[in-house]
Amino acid sequence: MTAPTPATPRTAPPIPFFPPDLFEADREALLDTVHAVGTGAAQKFILGGHTAGFEQALRESLGAAEVVACSSGTSALTLVLAAMGVEPGDEVVVPAFGCAPLAATVANLGARPVFADIDPVSLTIDPDAAERLITPRTAALMPAHLFSVMADMPRFRELADRYGLRLVEDSAVAQGGVLRGRPAGRWGDAGVFSFVQVKTFGMPGEGGAVVTDDPALAGRVRMLRNHGQDGARRFVHHVVGHNSRFDELQAAFQLHRLPGLPERLARRAEIARRYSARFAPLAGAGITAPQAGGDGRCHYVYTVLAERRDALRAHLAAKGVDTHVYYPRTLPAQPAFAHFAPPGARWPNAESAAARNLSLPLYPHLTDEQVEHIADTVCAFADRTGEVR
Numbered sequence: 411m412t413a414p415t416p417a418t419p420r421t422a423p424p425i426p427f428f429p430p431d432l433f434e435a436d437r438e439a440l441l442d443t444v445h446a447v448g449t450g451a452a453q454k455f456i457l458g459g460h461t462a463g464f465e466q467a468l469r470e471s472l473g474a475a476e477v478v479a480c481s482s483g484t485s486a487l488t489l490v491l492a493a494m495g496v497e498p499g500d501e502v503v504v505p506a507f508g509c510a511p512l513a514a515t516v517a518n519l520g521a522r523p524v525f526a527d528i529d530p531v532s533l534t535i536d537p538d539a540a541e542r543l544i545t546p547r548t549a550a551l552m553p554a555h556l557f558s559v560m561a562d563m564p565r566f567r568e569l570a571d572r573y574g575l576r577l578v579e580d581s582a583v584a585q586g587g588v589l590r591g592r593p594a595g596r597w598g599d600a601g602v603f604s605f606v607q608v609k610t611f612g613m614p615g616e617g618g619a620v621v622t623d624d625p626a627l628a629g630r631v632r633m634l635r636n637h638g639q640d641g642a643r644r645f646v647h648h649v650v651g652h653n654s655r656f657d658e659l660q661a662a663f664q665l666h667r668l669p670g671l672p673e674r675l676a677r678r679a680e681i682a683r684r685y686s687a688r689f690a691p692l693a694g695a696g697i698t699a700p701q702a703g704g705d706g707r708c709h710y711v712y713t714v715l716a717e718r719r720d721a722l723r724a725h726l727a728a729k730g731v732d733t734h735v736y737y738p739r740t741l742p743a744q745p746a747f748a749h750f751a752p753p754g755a756r757w758p759n760a761e762s763a764a765a766r767n768l769s770l771p772l773y774p775h776l777t778d779e780q781v782e783h784i785a786d787t788v789c790a791f792a793d794r795t796g797e798v799r
């Protein structure tokens with residue numbers, strides 16, 4: 411008989427923000443895909459049958475006339491803007507808070523990103539602020555969905571129509587979101603997706619897609635994606651293009667993963683709802699949860715605004731919960747883009763979001779226990795402030 415061992419407190423393993431096992435459940439399929447594509451007689455590694463099949467599957471799931479798969483979300487934005495003829499002298503209105511490609515893709519075409527402040531609640535670009543920045547040089551509006559909330563696309567659609575502007579919808583994070591019955595990516599003249607691993611339909615590598623109902627625009631994007639060739643005739647270059655081709659291996663793997671996407675999205679939404687229910691009482695304690703509800707929500711990351719963001723972050727870290735600060739500065743405060751900002755201009759809502767945003771883990775294979783632990787830890791921090799009873 412062995413003596414009973416005294417109970418030792420079990421410490422749960424830390425919860426990473428970026429999970430190391432995103433594709434673990436698909437390991438066999440991934441290896442089979444590598445083998446099949448790698449040893450296939452066709453030796454076709456880019457823009458082959460898998461890519462065509464992937465584009466078709468996305469067209470069907472989105473009800474879109476055209477999908478063009480390309481090498482990244484950033485590249486998708488570049489190809490769309492270039493296909494729309496955005497060039498030096500043009501202006502494109504973009505959010506002041508968001509990721510670098512929103513400004514960089516415009517700047518790399520020689521055009522000027524014009525930064526509009528964001529809505530303080532949705533954190534997406536404020537349509538009124540955007541409207542005030544429209545000038546005769548404005549070529550396009552480029553709203554972006556952010557974190558878990560879609561931009562106010564009905565207003566942007568109306569603005570673009572009223573001013574005769576192109577509308578580029580950066581839906582890189584929002585695949586699976588639906589607003590008023592219309593999927594993310596389907597509100598703009600063109601929408602873009604990113605398949606980089608962390609996105610809602612992420613994959614183990616780089617990739618993106620352009621979605622549009624405009625066949626002429628899609629044709630130009632297709633040409634620009636492969637060195638300005640028209641697909642039918644190689645080595646005839648009609649325009650100065652890019653190399654933004656899609657990988658066959660990734661296309662085959664994404665086709666394998668597509669049927670499971672609705673279930674993974676539903677699990678993300680479920681976790682977000684649980685966080686929102688737990689965090690609803692915390693607003694008085696300086697922790698504001700994102701807008702809850704289903705319409706116009708996309709569950710990419712779950713981002714709270716915390717008055718004492720860095721202290722909350724440290725508290726979570728001490729309890730084994732890894733977090734992420736997405737954009738610690740506004741785009742016009744970035745050294746790369748500051749010269750596009752009018753001297754003295756301010757973006758108060760964007761600046762406030764940059765100072766307060768904190769993203770919590772949100773991925774489908776988080777367990778209920780992990781979700782409760784994360785929520786408990788956030789609530790315990792709020793309790794400590796003494797403002798929440």
Ligand SMILES: *Cc1c(COP(=O)(O)O)cnc(C)c1O
Nearest residue numbers: 482483484511554582583604606
């Ligand atoms: C991720 C992202 C992109 C860029 O996508 P990549 O595939 O990483 O190039 C563009 N816009 C937004 C809003 C994003 O979140």
